[in-house]
Amino acid sequence: MEELLGKRQKKLQEKEENLEARERMISAKREQMEHVQADLEEKCDSLVTRNDDLMSQVLSLQSQIAKMKAKKKMDEHLKEDQLPLKTLTNSLMHWLTRLQLQANSLSPLDKTMKETTLAMSLDILPSLVNHMTLNHVTPSGVDTPELLTLLEFVHLSTSTLAEEEHHTTVITSLRRLGEKIEKFVPNENVQVDVLCSLISLHTITQVYKLANILERLTAVLKSSKVQQLFMLYRGMDAMFSLLKNEKQPVVLTSKVLDILIDLMPEPVFVERCTSRNYYSTVLSCLRRPSLHVTNLEKISILLQRTSKYRSVCHLLQSLNGVQTIKSSLIQNSSNHFVQLNLKSTLNNIDNHIINTTARTCRSE
Numbered sequence: 001m002e003e004l005l006g007k008r009q010k011k012l013q014e015k016e017e018n019l020e021a022r023e024r025m026i027s028a029k030r031e032q033m034e035h036v037q038a039d040l041e042e043k044c045d046s047l048v049t050r051n052d053d054l055m056s057q058v059l060s061l062q063s064q065i066a067k068m069k070a071k072k073k074m075d076e077h078l079k080e081d082q083l084p085l086k087t088l089t090n091s092l093m094h095w096l097t098r099l100q101l102q103a104n105s106l107s108p109l110d111k112t113m114k115e116t117t118l119a120m121s122l123d124i125l126p127s128l129v130n131h132m133t134l135n136h137v138t139p140s141g142v143d144t145p146e147l148l149t150l151l152e153f154v155h156l157s158t159s160t161l162a163e164e165e166h167h168t169t170v171i172t173s174l175r176r177l178g179e180k181i182e183k184f185v186p187n188e189n190v191q192v193d194v195l196c197s198l199i200s201l202h203t204i205t206q207v208y209k210l211a212n213i214l215e216r217l218t219a220v221l222k223s224s225k226v227q228q229l230f231m232l233y234r235g236m237d238a239m240f241s242l243l244k245n246e247k248q249p250v251v252l253t254s255k256v257l258d259i260l261i262d263l264m265p266e267p268v269f270v271e272r273c274t275s276r277n278y279y280s281t282v283l284s285c286l287r288r289p290s291l292h293v294t295n296l297e298k299i300s301i302l303l304q305r306t307s308k309y310r311s312v313c314h315l316l317q318s319l320n321g322v323q324t325i326k327s328s329l330i331q332n333s334s335n336h337f338v339q340l341n342l343k344s345t346l347n348n349i350d351n352h353i354i355n356t357t358a359r360t361c362r363s364e
Helices: 002-081 085-100 111-134 144-161 168-184 190-203 207-220 224-232 235-244 250-263 267-273 276-287 293-306 310-318 321-331 336-363
Strands: none
Touching (some): 190 207, 190 235, 224 235, 235 250, 235 276, 293 321, 293 336, 310 336, 321 336
């Protein structure tokens, strides 16, 4: 009996040992499965990340392809719109020939010449901008004679176009042109430098860039050669255009007036500025209620110094300048400097009237 119990007990122990061994095996397999699952999850995350990277690369490539297609389409469009170089050159030379017929470079363009220039500008200027862009025209990449030919036409075109309102296409062409031309300044060639500066004044709208250009002009206009080129290329028209803009920032108006004051002693300045356009612009500035005191003082200097000339006094009278000056005297009674200059201006006009009357009486 005891022997039988011993055998059963031994079998039970063996079964327990087998069960424990099985449990250990199951536990080991469970741990192994957990490791496998962790590895799979890690690989899955890696695949997801890689997939995201691939998608990002695909999108980037698609964007680059789209940009390349757009650029290609634009280049094709520009080439289609561009006039043949021979036609463009002939048109430019035709303009230069017509310009030579303008006997006095200081006199304003007559109506016929202005209309011809405007029509030619609208026809050629966009193609000219495309030509400069497609052929990568740069200061170092163009012979000076060729560059001057281009710039002289561009200058006449932009100064004429600046007086009119235009379609968005023309405005865009002018903006692109301004971005191209500003790269030529400053330039060792004085003629190129002056032309590009004046073109920039007609095509650039950013205040800080305009201020820099005007400041440079103030510095270089101390040279008599630059003064001659400035007058030859109707630099005063660009100054008038800036002064006429009532919304112009104070700093730009101030810099324009600085240039006018610096040029006053020059005979060619007096000749060019003895015009209704000039004095109607100056008097218009004087009438502005928001005129900054610094600019008011500078205008009073301009009027006082130029009123010494008989032709100027006559213009001021015909433009109702006397009444404008008297009104300004009343409005600025506390500014001694302005009072002194404006009273001197009125005195010069009165002397002109007295002298004119005396000459008339003697002739009778």
